[in-house]
Amino acid sequence: MFQIFFINYKDIFFLEQVFILYDNTKSTVISALNLLTNLLLTNEPFPVHTNSQLSNSIFLKCIFQLIENNDNDDELDLSSIKFLLSFNLRFDYPNKNSIMLTLKAIDEQISCRHLIERLILLFNRNIDPIEHKTTNSVIKFFADLFDDQNTTSDILLFDSDQCLIIEIISRELTDRLCTDEATTEYLSLLELILRKHTIIRETCTRYNELQTCFRSYLSTENCLSENRFIINEIIRQHDWL
Numbered sequence: 001m002f003q004i005f006f007i008n009y010k011d012i013f014f015l016e017q018v019f020i021l022y023d024n025t026k027s028t029v030i031s032a033l034n035l036l037t038n039l040l041l042t043n044e045p046f047p048v049h050t051n052s053q054l055s056n057s058i059f060l061k062c063i064f065q066l067i068e069n070n071d072n073d074d075e076l077d078l079s080s081i082k083f084l085l086s087f088n089l090r091f092d093y094p095n096k097n098s099i100m101l102t103l104k105a106i107d108e109q110i111s112c113r114h115l116i117e118r119l120i121l122l123f124n125r126n127i128d129p130i131e132h133k134t135t136n137s138v139i140k141f142f143a144d145l146f147d148d149q150n151t152t153s154d155i156l157l158f159d160s161d162q163c164l165i166i167e168i169i170s171r172e173l174t175d176r177l178c179t180d181e182a183t184t185e186y187l188s189l190l191e192l193i194l195r196k197h198t199i200i201r202e203t204c205t206r207y208n209e210l211q212t213c214f215r216s217y218l219s220t221e222n223c224l225s226e227n228r229f230i231i232n233e234i235i236r237q238h239d240w241l
Contacts, residue, residue, distance in 0.1 A: 026073075026076065029066070029076065029079075030075060030076060030079045033079040033080060033082070033083045034079055034082075036054075036083055036086075036087075037079075037082045037083045037086045037130075040083075040086040040087055040089070040090065041086050041089075041130065041132070054087060054098075055098035056098075057098070057101070057102045057105060057106075060098060060099060060102040061102060061106055061109075061110070063080055063083065063084060064102070064103070064106065064110050064112055064115065065110060066080050067080045067081065067112070067114055067115045067118075068110055068111065068112060068113070068114050068115065072114075077114075077118060078129060081115070081118060081119070081122075081129065082129050082130060084099060084115075084141075085128075085129065085130050085137035085138065085140075085141060086130055086137065087099060088137065088140060088141050088144065089130070089132060089135060089137055089140060091144070094144040094145075094147035094149065094150045094152075095147070095149050095150060097144055099144075100144050100145065100147075100150055100152050103152050103155070103156060104150075104151065104152045104155060107155045107156070112156055116156055116157065116161060119138060119141060119142070120161060120164060120165065120168075122138050123138050123139070123142065123165065123168055124164075124168050126172070135185075136182070136185050139185045139186070139189055140185075142165065142189055143185075143188065143189050143192055145157070146189065146192040146193050146195075146196065147192060153196070154196075162193065162197055163204065165189075165193065166190065166193060166204060166206065167204075167205060167206045169186050169189060169190045169193075170206035170209050170210050170213070171206070172186050173186055173187070173190075173210070173213045173217075174209060174213050178216070178217040178220050178222075178223040178224060178227050178228075179220075179222055179223065179224055181224070183224070183227055184224065184226050184227055184230070187227055187230040187231065187234075188230060190230075190234065191230050191233060191234055194234060194237070194238060195237075198238065214231050214234070214235065217231055218231060218232075
């Protein structure tokens with residue numbers, strides 16, 4: 001079944017034409033995006049030609065334009081974002097991530113404000129529309145934005161966005177056990193953010209809460225070793241406790 005679908009979509013060029021003609025083909029766009037998302041989530045390798053089509057900055061720019069200029073069409077928003085999140089799972093290194101590179105390149109042309117607001121909303125509600133078995137696709141997207149070799153977060157995110165993300169992480173950490181593997185994803189994202197942005201008690205409403213949470217985690221004998229390591233790194237780098 002995968003091969004049949006894949007043959008139909010091995011040349012992604014026609015999708016660019018669909019997006020150009022969007023006004024009359026909304027249902028086709030959504031169907032195409034949903035099919036691409038499903039194919040991406042199979043984790044099957046794509047032929048080089050197909051992968052280069054998906055990674056093409058012009059194609060990705062079309063996706064970002066769809067999100068920003070669709071008159072708040074929730075169905076199209078969700079399909080576009082699910083495609084981006086599923087495609088982003090395929091990249092191991094942010095500095096080679098076509099999505100991040102395109103976001104950085106088109107900054108002066110497209111604000112991508114609506115995309116960021118939707119992602120923060122999903123993050124705040126703890127919703128991963130991809131429901132990936134091992135990786136939270138929303139957290140990974142933000143982690144790639146905040147990677148210390150990547151300036152994309154500085155371009156796309158306001159200071160208020162970053163503070164809100166930290167507050168959401170703090171709330172999640174407070175509600176989770178230190179033995180929870182999902183906790184590691186939140187801690188890892190926080191550590192990436194703090195590499196680039198120092199937070200202080202006066203500007204972070206969750207500062208004390210984070211300190212209390214870290215103390216609690218470290219005092220728990222069965223805290224996952226990776227979680228303990230990340231917390232100790234944050235403490236060492238920022239002299240928190």
